[in-house]
Amino acid sequence: MKKSCLLLLFIPLLFGACTSKKKIVKTISAFDATNQVYTSHADSLSKVLLTTQAAMLTDSLGRPVTSEFVGTVNFNLRKPNYVIIHYTAQDSVPQTLRTFTLARTQVSAHYVVGKDGRVIHMLNDYMRAWHAGISKWGSVTDMNSCSIGIELDNNGYEPFSQQQISSLLLLLAKLKRDYNIPTANFIGHADIAPGRKPDPGIRFPWEQLAKKGFGYYSDMLIVPAPVNFDSATALRLIGYDTSNLPAAISAFKRHFVQREDSPVLTQFDLDVLYNVYKKY
């Protein structure tokens, strides 16, 4: 092949590389201002960590209790102990990045995973993102304080792409390893906020995650639940807030049965619940 022909072949490649580089630069610079806000906010929070003010206590008569600060030399940072998986319920990653970089929305997550498998890290893992909202799991009522929030780009009505799930699995493996997160503590937003949130929805591949050690799922072979099986107690022991039992049942079915999410337990649902509850 002549040199001129080769050059003609490479021109589109070179042009493509240039435009994608320009696109990346433009994408990053579009967030320059918010990255500056991030840094200054993180800097102000670091000052909280350096505070050496002793706790101010008063007795029942309002008299100050003598207290002082003596710094220990043995400490490190607290670690997240849960991973909460969400879908964005939005139409694109840029839309979600915009939502999470506007102060008025008051919502955020540590990670956003695109349909193409791209992972965007939005908040240091040691910081508290605002993804869980009013929620409860077991006796934990401040899920934001102890969890990592992961948002999957998905409008709620579409399947998850395999590239997206592959990246998610790599991210979960890193988080589990870095923070020693227990297998049971990989759960969905709907699990911790039954009746209020539906995500990551009935299509989310919980079984695929469980096979890799991220959360539990029912076994292939399911033995029937005993006749006196207390389903409400089983749901509570798994972690569900059963103050609204029908909502807890729907959330359980969305995660562990994945056929439909009506607030009624069929015999099959009961058998699955019995199988899952024994893992906790």
Ligand SMILES: [Zn+2]
């Ligand atoms: Zn959510």
